Amino acid sequence: MNDVSERVKGLAARDPFVIFLGAECVEAGPGTAVVRMMVRDQHMNFNGTCHGGVLFSLADAAFGLASNSHGRLAAAIDAHIGFTAPVRVGDALTATAVELNRSNRIGTYRVDVRRNDGGVVAAFTGTVYITRREHP
């Protein structure tokens, strides 16, 4: 379990786009991952609220880590996101991914993105194709 957590955090720490966003994996286990970030000026859209792409990217990062936590390389096939509340500069966001189902080839994950006040701001579902390749 500890090994899984260390390995998954290591994947996040060398993910260029996760770093570029300013996000960080704070917890992980078999089939789960928790990723956090602080919303900053560069994450806004032209309406002055957090860009949908930022919320998706955060959820997608948690999904990617959770689906790769078992050691085999998993590639995202598709994802759906519902935006349930606006997000502002200064909000701290937490994306929590859980495994809903995993067969030999396909895995399905759900991710909730929450503000620090606990409100759900995005509901994400993602599917991966699981390859035969092991992570290095």
Place this chain on the structure above:
Amino acid sequence: MNDVSERVKGLAARDPFVIFLGAECVEAGPGTAVVRMMVRDQHMNFNGTCHGGVLFSLADAAFGLASNSHGRLAAAIDAHIGFTAPVRVGDALTATAVELNRSNRIGTYRVDVRRNDGGVVAAFTGTVYITRREHP
């Protein structure tokens, strides 16, 4: 028509996250928008391919511009993305959004993201809630 194009490009030019990504609106009209970007090192994931969040963000930017092109403020409710081919550093991507349907309150848009060789790398569908507020 020219006015729409100028106004929509103006929205993109003052969108902090679009700028942060390195994307640019190159074409727009009533209900449509085309956004381009070059894929760079900071857009990669831990597997060495372009992060799903980048592809989503690019498609979402085109969707946001197309759905706000009519002058009334539109807020994304949900979006779905299918990832159809891997994307690498150096690929030039083009996201083209078209309006599928628009009533007084709800609009539905499709976005294709293509590489410069014409291959579709992501298929996106998004829905907006159309408010009564006009853009400034």
Place this chain on the structure above:
Amino acid sequence: MNDVSERVKGLAARDPFVIFLGAECVEAGPGTAVVRMMVRDQHMNFNGTCHGGVLFSLADAAFGLASNSHGRLAAAIDAHIGFTAPVRVGDALTATAVELNRSNRIGTYRVDVRRNDGGVVAAFTGTVYITRREHP
């Protein structure tokens, strides 16, 4: 609470397509609904497993009831479904809808569809537009 349950079950009992499918609402409350059905020969596809349309319809029925449980007419805008395991003739399915978020205009719901052995066979997320009209 009892009133909500009775009213929502009443909506299901006069829903022609729910009856046509052979489904039934067995539980409901504010923002929630549970719908059950037995999978029969007419629900199969050409591959001999349960048609995706049947699983979606069952989940959608639970979603429609949960989102209309508060008394105001709510209309589905979009939905996503992940199919996580095959379903066969004779399986008893239960769809459980919960409210993830509800503002004045938009509501987001998640539905899990499970076999009687507890296995999740479909993961559904749906969004509604909430009108001002009350149910009769």
Place this chain on the structure above:
Amino acid sequence: MNDVSERVKGLAARDPFVIFLGAECVEAGPGTAVVRMMVRDQHMNFNGTCHGGVLFSLADAAFGLASNSHGRLAAAIDAHIGFTAPVRVGDALTATAVELNRSNRIGTYRVDVRRNDGGVVAAFTGTVYITRREHP
């Protein structure tokens, strides 16, 4: 081409749920299929408009046929549907599926559902996992 069309129509003709719905495949080719149905009383929901499950099932039928048109068994992984306009008893609906992308293992398809007046009533995107098994 003719062979593909005959084979795909044959799959539809022995699909129990397609028959139960009253739908019919009227055209097919490699990666495409067109399915039609007439909306009847049993397809309504409790609000008196066509049930979302019916629109999904029709789109899903076209998607299933298009994705199985190449001869290898393909199983749906996930699907997204946007409901863009209400549908009434007596409307004739046509679902047209096209192949957006197909690799050795994964295929992505889009389906538009239209009324006879040409209006789009639902926009569907679906993904399949392509098995190694051939259709009998």
